Structures are given as structure tokens and as C-alpha cells.
Amino acid sequence: xxxxxxxxxxxxxxxxxxxxxxxxxxxxxxxxxxxxxxxxxxxxxxxxxxxxxxxxxxxxxxxxxxxxxxxxxxxxxxxxxxxxxxxxxxxxxxxxxxxxxxxxxxxxxxxxxxxxxxxxxxxxxxxxxxxxxxxxxxxxxxxxxxxxxxxxxxxxxxxxxxxxxxxxxxxxxxxxxxxxxxxxxxxxxxxxxxxxxxxxxxxxxxxxxxxxxxxxxxxxxxxxxxxxxxxxxxxxxxxxxxxxxxxxxxxxxxxxxxxxxxxxxxxxxxx
Amino acid sequence: xxxxxxxxxxxxxxxxxxxxxxxxxxxxxxxxxxxxxxxxxxxxxxxxxxxxxxxxxxxxxxxxxxxxxxxxxxxxxxxxxxxxxxxxxxxxxxxxxxxxxxxxxxxxxxxxxxxxxxxxxxxxxxxxxxxxxxxxxxxxxxxxxxxxxxxxxxxxxxxxxxxxxxxxxxxxxxxxxxxxxxxxxxxxxxxxxxxxxxxxxxxxxxxxxxxxxxxxxxxxxxxxxxxxxxxxxxxxxxxxxxxxxxxxxxxxxxxx
Numbered sequence: 001x002x003x004x005x006x007x008x009x010x011x012x013x014x015x016x017x018x019x020x021x022x023x024x025x026x027x028x029x030x031x032x033x034x035x036x037x038x039x040x041x042x043x044x045x046x047x048x049x050x051x052x053x054x055x056x057x058x059x060x061x062x063x064x065x066x067x068x069x070x071x072x073x074x075x076x077x078x079x080x081x082x083x084x085x086x087x088x089x090x091x092x093x094x095x096x097x098x099x100x101x102x103x104x105x106x107x108x109x110x111x112x113x114x115x116x117x118x119x120x121x122x123x124x125x126x127x128x129x130x131x132x133x134x135x136x137x138x139x140x141x142x143x144x145x146x147x148x149x150x151x152x153x154x155x156x157x158x159x160x161x162x163x164x165x166x167x168x169x170x171x172x173x174x175x176x177x178x179x180x181x182x183x184x185x186x187x188x189x190x191x192x193x194x195x196x197x198x199x200x201x202x203x204x205x206x207x208x209x210x211x212x213x214x215x216x217x218x219x220x221x222x223x224x225x226x227x228x229x230x231x232x233x234x235x236x237x238x239x240x241x242x243x244x245x246x247x248x249x250x251x252x253x254x255x256x257x258x259x260x261x262x263x264x265x266x267x268x269x270x271x
Numbered sequence: 272x273x274x275x276x277x278x279x280x281x282x283x284x285x286x287x288x289x290x291x292x293x294x295x296x297x298x299x300x301x302x303x304x305x306x307x308x309x310x311x312x313x314x315x316x317x318x319x320x321x322x323x324x325x326x327x328x329x330x331x332x333x334x335x336x337x338x339x340x341x342x343x344x345x346x347x348x349x350x351x352x353x354x355x356x357x358x359x360x361x362x363x364x365x366x367x368x369x370x371x372x373x374x375x376x377x378x379x380x381x382x383x384x385x386x387x388x389x390x391x392x393x394x395x396x397x398x399x400x401x402x403x404x405x406x407x408x409x410x411x412x413x414x415x416x417x418x419x420x421x422x423x424x425x426x427x428x429x430x431x432x433x434x435x436x437x438x439x440x441x442x443x444x445x446x447x448x449x450x451x452x453x454x455x456x457x458x459x460x461x462x463x464x465x466x467x468x469x470x471x472x473x474x475x476x477x478x479x480x481x482x483x484x485x486x487x488x489x490x491x492x493x494x495x496x497x498x499x500x501x502x503x504x505x506x507x508x509x510x511x512x513x514x515x516x517x518x519x520x521x522x523x524x525x526x527x
Contacts (some may be wrong), residue, residue: 108522
């Protein structure tokens with residue numbers, strides 16, 4: 001059961017706009033070595049602008065997930081620094097960074113709305129109005145009291161997205177979130193993510209190994225070589241800002257995907 | 272739980288029990304096995320309901336039930352607590368887990384007479400015996416459940432700076448529940464075995480009833496007492512399953 005709120009939330013997301021929206025990330029010469037042997041990330045430097053949507057593209061297992069975990073603070077670089085730019089002040093009970101995992105990773109013993117409320121509980125934030133808002137925003141208002149086992153893969157991912165956004169993050173990290181979903185579900189979630197990004201103006205870093213997903217979503221794509229991750233290409237994606245699925249049919253889209261594919265192939269040989 | 276489900280769960284074992292009992296009856300009678308060696312089910316039943324044995328048997332079962340039940344509850348509470356403590360740090364686990372294994376390898380037969388010396392009443396000795404035999408599976412299963420929490424969910428709790436208490440109550444215990452229940456199921460049967468072995472030395476309950484029947488060479492009464500011990504184990508097992516059904520029915524594949 002979701003907590004009853006005295007007045008239904010109009011849009012807590014707008015409320016978040018009052019505080020500076022996106023965080024920037026500055027990665028300086030970051031290296032991550034595991035057990036002194038395997039180097040996942042090698043002397044990598046990258047600057048991500050506040051409010052931008054950046055895709056990190058690379059072959060599976062190249063170390064891009066490790067980079068994402070280091071940005072989230074879940075892992076520490078062996079050397080080098082990761083700094084955030086922009087207003088780092090957070091309101092009580094809010095988390096500046098949110099993470100969406102490869103699979104939805106919900107707590108199976110909790111309902112949809114109680115899964116979405118989890119970050120607020122852990123951060124001791126008494127506010128629950130955003131829970132109902134986010135549940136509805138990802139299109140799950142009718143499923144709020146259902147358990148994850150009763151949901152489809154796409155619905156679970158929606159819960160995961162809502163859970164990530166419920167604390168008004170200013171940097172959203174996604175680690176191949178839609179990789180396991182079918183084409184149509186994936187397209188819907190891509191569109192939902194784009195809408196949420198436009199509404200909130202937060203920074204999004206999206207790890208993927210799909211060139212077309214990177215081209216469809218991002219403003220900028222950074223292509224990595226296979227392990228250890230080095231940057232082989234860093235290019236803006238010159239497609240209209242307002243994208244819908246018709247973009248996929250355009251010649252420009254095909255061109256961007258082809259460019260990304262070439263860069264990816266170059267990185268494979270490099271590694 | 273609706274009636275259809277109850278029937279679906281109880282009918283198959285009931286039917287197989289009746290079929291096997293009838294089969295045993297026919298075989299034993301057909302092969303003319305001496306009822307001293309192996310009494311047919313009908314004479315076990317006769318002994319069970321016989322006015323002179325009915326009362327003592329039920330009283331013995333009650334005593335054993337009290338001791339086994341108490342030992343089982345102690346195993347559950349202490350076993351889960353020990354598992355939580357062991358899982359709190361790798362160091363503590365390495366330092367103390369080997370001692371938990373002591374409970375699994377201890378020869379109860381050797382230690383039961385000591386229990387009688389150490390405790391004040393025979394009931395205490397029997398409870399201790401039931402406890403010692405049944406705690407290890409609770410510790411082992413709970414520990415493995417508490418340690419095998421999805422690492423991504425761990426990360427999620429770290430990301431939102433979840434407190435140790437929240438991580439235990441909202442993540443580790445719920446996700447370990449299926450394994451904890453498995454440990455409790457094993458402990459249920461073992462606690463009855465432990466209680467009866469304890470009673471051999473400390474006196475009372477089905478244990479003493481069995482010894483007396485053995486001395487009097489009443490095979491039918493031995494089987495009647497063994498049957499009641501099995502029923503006791505089944506009741507405890509059933510209680511764990513019942514609790515498990517309510518805890519897991521929403522989310523775990525084992526009860527869906």
C-alpha cells in the first residue's frame with residue numbers, strides 16, 4: 001500500500017527544478033586495476049556537461065560498467081579522480097546520484113509502490129508524495145499494489161526507473177538497463193527515459209552496447225575499446241533534439257549508427 | 272489458503288499413506304511374518320488405541336512434544352541470531368564458524384549423560400539434547416542465505432546509505448527467509464530425534480516408553496511409539512511450512 005497523501009502531488013519533478021538540475025562529471029586520469037592484475041579502466045579522462053545525455057558505448061565486459069560504478073561511488077579508482085561540478089548541495093533525504101542496474105533488481109517481497117519508496121526509507125526521508133507521482137509517471141498507477149513476480153520485464157524496469165528518480169537525483173546512471181527487453185518494450189522505455197530527461201533536466205549517463213540505442217537516446221556518444229577501456233571516439237550525435245521512432249528511418253540516423261559501429265569495430269581491434 | 276489448496280496438499284500424502292499401509296498389512300500377513308519381528312499395521316493400531324496403552328502413550332508424546340518443541344524454538348531463535356552475528360563480518364565468520372560445526376559433529380550419545388549431570392531437571396536435559404542436535408542446520412542454512420544476498424541490491428542499499436539495521440531488516444533477512452525456512456524444516460525432525468535420545472538418558476517421554484517396550488519385547492508398542500514420534504516431527508515440519516506459506520506466498524517460487 002502506498003502511503004495516503006493529504007493532497008495528491010501535482011508534480012514534484014517541477015519542484016526539483018527549483019534546485020539546480022544536472023550535475024557535471026569530471027573524470028581525470030582514472031585507472032582501475034583489480035587485484036593488481038586485470039586493468040578494467042586505463043588512464044581515462046572525460047568531462048560530462050551538466051544536463052547532458054551521454055551514451056557510453058563499448059563491447060561487453062570492456063570496463064564501462066566499472067567506470068559507471070566508480071562515478072556512483074560504489075567502487076574506487078586505483079588512481080585518478082572523479083569530481084562533480086555544479087551545485088552539490090542536497091536537501092535532507094535526497095540523493096544526488098541514482099543508479100539503474102542491468103536487470104530491474106527489485107525487492108521481490110515488496111509491492112511496486114513500496115519498492116519505489118525504498119530509497120526514501122533508507123535516506124530517512126518522511127516524504128511519500130513523490131512515490132505516488134513516480135508510480136503514475138512511469139504508467140504503473142494500476143499496478144502499485146502488485147508484486148514484482150506478477151509484472152512483465154518491461155514493467156519491472158519501469159519500477160526500477162521510478163525508484164531511481166524518486167529521490168530527485170541530479171545524475172542518473174544506467175548500466176545497460178533495457179538490454180534484456182524485447183524491441184517494442186525497449187522502444188517504449190527509451191521514449192519514457194527521454195521524456196523524463198527532458199522534464200527533469202538532469203544529467204544522464206547511459207551505458208549500452210547497442211549502437212542504435214546510443215544514437216536514438218544520446219546527445220553525445222563516447223566509444224570505448226575492449227578491456228582496458230580507452231576512449232576510441234567521442235562524438236556529438238547530430239540528430240534533432242526531439243526524437244521519436246520516425247528518427248530511426250532517417251538517413252542521418254543510419255549514418256550516425258554506422259559511424260558508431262565503425263568506432264566500435266576500431267576499438268575491438270585496438271583491444 | 273482455500274479448501275481446494277488444502278485438499279491438493281493433503282490428499283496425495285494421505286492416499287499414498289493408506290495404500291502403503293494396506294500393502295504392508297497384506298505382505299506381512301501373506302508372508303506370515305512373526306508379529307514379534309514385524310507387527311502388521313493393524314496390530315500397531317490396536318496397541319495404539321488399547322485402553323491400557325492409550326493414556327501412557329499420549330502422555331509420553333506430550334512430554335516429548337514439549338521438550339522437542341522448546342528445543343526447536345530455541346534452535347530457531349539462537350540459530351538465526353548466531354547466523355546474523357557470523358554474517359556481520361568475514362573475520363567473525365572465520366573465527367567462530369568452525370565452532371558451530373561442533374554442534375553437527377558432536378556424538379549426542381556421548382554427551383547426553385553429561386547433559387543429565389549439568390541440568391537440574393530431566394526436562395532441561397532433554398530440551399538441551401533436542402537443541403544441540405537441531406541448531407546446526409539452522410545456523411548453516413541461515414548463514415548461507417544471509418551471505419548470498421544479490422550484490423546489486425547490496426549496492427542499491429549502499430548508494431542510499433542504508434543503515435546496518437535497515438540493511439539487515441529490509442534486505443538480508445527477507446532475502447534469506449527461504450533458506451532460513453529450509454534450515455528450520457531440517458531442525459524440526461532433528462529436534463524430535465534429539466529429544467528422544469535425551470530421554471533415553473534423562474528419562475520421560477517417548478524415549479522411556481520405547482525403552483520399557485523394548486525390555487518387555489513389545490514390538491507393537493515400539494512401533495506405536497515410533498509412529499507417534501514421526502507424527503510429532505511432521506507436526507513441527509508442518510508448522511514451519513505453514514509459516515513459510517504466509518511469509519513467501521507473494522514472492523517466492525517455492526510456494527507459488
